[in-house]
Structures are given as C-alpha cells and as structure tokens.
Amino acid sequence: MDKKELEKIKQKALDEHIPIIMDDTLEVVDKILKEVKPKRILEIGTAVGYSAICFSEYLSEDGEIDTIERDEERIIEAKANIEKVGVSNKINIYSGDAVEILPTLNNKYDVVFIDAAKGKYPFFLKEALRMLDTHGVILADNILYKGYVMSDYNKHKQRTAVRNLREYIKEVTENPNIETEILEVGDGLAISRMK
C-alpha cells in the first residue's frame, strides 16, 4: 500500500472536514484487527475510503472489506482513493442507503465497523448481529457523540441521534451474548465482542 498517498488522502479529508476516523480511535481499531486478522469486514459509512484503506492492511490473505456509502460524490472519490493506494482488489463499495442495502446482504463478517447515520445505529446493530460470525466484533464509532450521550443533553436537532445512540448502548449492554466496552477515544468507540 502507498503510505504517502494515504497521508495525502487523510490530509485532504481533514481539510474538507470529512469526519474520518480519529487517530486515537484508529490506534485501538488497529490493535483489534491485528488480533482478529479478519477475513471479512463490513463497514457502514465509507466517506472517501480512508478508514477502509487503513483497515485493509490487517485483512487475512484473500480477505475483503464490504463498505457502504450513499453520497455519490464521496463514492467517486473513495473509488479513486482506493485505486491510488493500490487496494482495489480488497475493497468493495456498495452505493446506496445502508438501511436498504444491509437487508440484501447475507455474508458472514468477522468485524463490523458502524460509522454512519447515528439515528440508525440500533438498526445497524441488528443487521450487524445477523451477519456476525461466531467470535466476531462490532465496533461503533462516535458512540459518545461529543459527550451528549452521557450528559443530560436532549435538545435541538441532535435529539434523535442521541436517543438512538443511547438505545444502541442499552442493547449491546443488555445482550447476554456479547460483551461490550465503551472507550473515550476520539468521539467514543463501542467495542462489542461475541462471547
């Protein structure tokens, strides 16, 4: 993989305020991926492909990433970025709304990375659990949403997002089949492992 190109992609995304995975979050995810050596990763929310490109380094041989994005401009840029870095054989982009695409997928995944519309996290969780392999891991980025989720904040336009992120946390915590930790890295990361 072309690390110099990757650095350029990261810088451009930051300049354009595209919410790519934060460095401290990526560090934690990298560690998990190193230990899981996934054959197949599902990502919800590609943006310009930055996180998918980073994750592709940790795939096992012949491993693949399926990633979903609904914004057409971002899809075009993600495709170009993935090509530039030289990992297009490892990443499949699904174009469209994840709410519609997920129910059409029937693969088994070792890792699912949820990083899209916060109001849909409970739905994404349900779909992730349906396709998760035994011993799989579900990662949910932005789970603490600027601290709103853990405060008594419930105003304004973020209300639906906050309610659904809280619902996600409740569901993973109460599910007897999974074990969850929530880390205060980046914008918050929930790590749920199948027991």
Ligand code: SAH
């Ligand atoms: N994972 C990326 C960042 C993703 S940002 C990285 O770390 O590099 C979140 C992306 O999710 C945005 O590009 C947004 O367009 C997309 N998105 C939000 N809701 C979506 C949905 N319901 N279906 C598909 N994509 C969605």
Ligand code: MG
């Ligand atoms: Mg994110």
